[in-house]
Amino acid sequence: MDLSQVSATGLIADLQSGRLRAVEVMQATLDRIAAVNGQVNAIVALRDADDLMREAEAADRAEARGPLHGLPIAVKDLVNVAGIASTSGSPSLKDFVPDKDDELARRLRTAGSILIGKTNTPEFGLGSHTFNPVYGATRNPYDASRSCGGSSGGAAVALATGMLALADGSDMMGSLRNPAAWNNVYGLRPSWGRVPSEPVGEMFLHQLSTLGPMARSPEDIGLLLEVLSGPDPRHPHGAPGMPVSPVVAREAKGLRIGWLGDWGGAFEMEEGILALCEQALGVFGDLGCQVDVVPAPFDADAMWDSWVDLRSWAVSNSLGPLYEAQADLKDSAIWEVERGLALSGRQIQRASAIRSDWFRSAAALLEEYDALVLPSAQTWPFDVTQPYPTQINGVEMDTYHRWMQVTVPVSLIGLPALAVPAGFGSQGVPMGFQLFGKRGSDADLLNLGTAYHAATQWPQKRPAQPVPMEGTV
Numbered sequence: 001m002d003l004s005q006v007s008a009t010g011l012i013a014d015l016q017s018g019r020l021r022a023v024e025v026m027q028a029t030l031d032r033i034a035a036v037n038g039q040v041n042a043i044v045a046l047r048d049a050d051d052l053m054r055e056a057e058a059a060d061r062a063e064a065r066g067p068l069h070g071l072p073i074a075v076k077d078l079v080n081v082a083g084i085a086s087t088s089g090s091p092s093l094k095d096f097v098p099d100k101d102d103e104l105a106r107r108l109r110t111a112g113s114i115l116i117g118k119t120n121t122p123e124f125g126l127g128s129h130t131f132n133p134v135y136g137a138t139r140n141p142y143d144a145s146r147s148c149g150g151s152s153g154g155a156a157v158a159l160a161t162g163m164l165a166l167a168d169g170s171d172m173m174g175s176l177r178n179p180a181a182w183n184n185v186y187g188l189r190p191s192w193g194r195v196p197s198e199p200v201g202e203m204f205l206h207q208l209s210t211l212g213p214m215a216r217s218p219e220d221i222g223l224l225l226e227v228l229s230g231p232d233p234r235h236p237h238g239a240p241g242m243p244v245s246p247v248v249a250r251e252a253k254g255l256r257i258g259w260l261g262d263w264g265g266a267f268e269m270e271e272g273i274l275a276l277c278e279q280a281l282g283v284f285g286d287l288g289c290q291v292d293v294v295p296a297p298f299d300a301d302a303m304w305d306s307w308v309d310l311r312s313w314a315v316s317n318s319l320g321p322l323y324e325a326q327a328d329l330k331d332s333a334i335w336e337v338e339r340g341l342a343l344s345g346r347q348i349q350r351a352s353a354i355r356s357d358w359f360r361s362a363a364a365l366l367e368e369y370d371a372l373v374l375p376s377a378q379t380w381p382f383d384v385t386q387p388y389p390t391q392i393n394g395v396e397m398d399t400y401h402r403w404m405q406v407t408v409p410v411s412l413i414g415l416p417a418l419a420v421p422a423g424f425g426s427q428g429v430p431m432g433f434q435l436f437g438k439r440g441s442d443a444d445l446l447n448l449g450t451a452y453h454a455a456t457q458w459p460q461k462r463p464a465q466p467v468p469m470e471g472t473v
Contacts, residue, residue, distance in 0.1 A: 004162030022070030026056035042157035069112030089132030119154030149179035172209035174407030180419035181376035181432030192414025222247035250447030253288030264296035306354035316340025421458035428463035
């Protein structure tokens with residue numbers, strides 16, 4: 001049996017029943033990494049194989065510690081993991097090996113998983129393209145000449161190529177949703193506060209980024225979300241959240257789905273993206289949903305102005321000390337920090353007022369619709385040597401991240417969003433869409449996504465003319 005494509009739920013069931021041993025899963029994981037990682041560069045800081053096999057043997061001898069007992073997982077390289085280089089993709093941290101786990105890593109260990117290394121990320125997670133001066137670029141497994149997205153690009157590629165069955169990601173401006181789309185997997189940006197951030201520094205003001213799970217099915221997403229969820233008494237915003245696992249296919253008949261498309265023309269989209277997403281939405285129609293075209297419900301320019309100010313303000317808070325210490329930061333990080341430091345209190349208040357207006361508008365719209373849909377990205381995967389797209393359809397992008405503006409409506413107000421595969425474009429590379437709902441509707445989105453997954457099985461399929469790549473899926 002090829003364990004590289006078995007679901008996390010299936011692996012856990014077999015480990016719990018004794019049909020599989022942790023050493024078998026670990027050996028299969030290491031073999032898969034050896035076969036494909038050299039071509040895609042998704043797993044970094046991989047631990048010594050003998051040490052990992054000894055941990056797996058110990059897991060086989062021990063009583064189950066939790067729901068992920070014996071499952072190998074690599075953690076995104078923005079999370080500190082004790083004993084593993086934790087660089088955030090930055091030369092300033094290339095030799096940093098923490099002596100204690102961040103809360104996410106601690107929860108994974110407590111659940112019984114074996115932490116094998118890291119997944120690659122852009123420097124400090126900035127930009128939706130995974131490359132950095134420490135480990136280099138991660139490549140798209142469907143076309144190695146293209147970007148895999150980011151910042152959770154290493155995680156998405158590791159899932160798509162069967163090197164991992166579960167992965168964690170993080171999402172401020174599509175960092176989990178964009179790579180899920182470009183690698184034909186699922187990812188959940190949970191309701192803000194459901195998965196607590198690390199309780200360090202200022203903890204009250206910057207409600208933008210969140211941690212979340214990624215997998216090859218909504219059912220597996222639910223398995224990891226349960227492990228990551230729940231309040232941390234050291235953090236002021238943690239919320240218990242309703243249980244989501246086991247995830248089951250939701251009865252879709254009669255549900256209303258709103259298609260927002262390109263936000264009334266405000267979001268430039270490369271050719272073929274809207275058509276592919278609309279074709280995928282037909283699956284919801286087949287399931288009995290009513291799918292409506294919804295006009296743009298809020299001013300996109302006002303939303304963007306709010307977003308760039310609040311984002312720069314948040315980044316200047318986290319990276320300001322490194323900037324002031326004259327650390328070697330990339331241009332986009334310096335731009336964000338300098339913008340954030342220049343903002344006045346009045347500007348921040350205005351940005352938050354716009355965010356509040358959009359939240360009220362979205363809340364009203366989500367009383368009419370069970371879920372809303374947008375594409376997960378505005379471009380197809382681009383040249384891996386290009387830092388970011390500078391234009392779409394001849395329209396110049398005025399910042400390094402404007403080409404991901406389609407993710408802002410969700411990110412700005414902390415709504416849950418399930419990144420869902422939509423299939424493949426004419427060049428054989430994947431695309432996806434965001435299925436999002438009201439705060440706290442994480443379980444409903446996963447259950448609806450499971451009905452869609454049962455009808456499509458996109459992560460288990462390949463394009464009609466896949467780009468050949470030795471040793472990949």
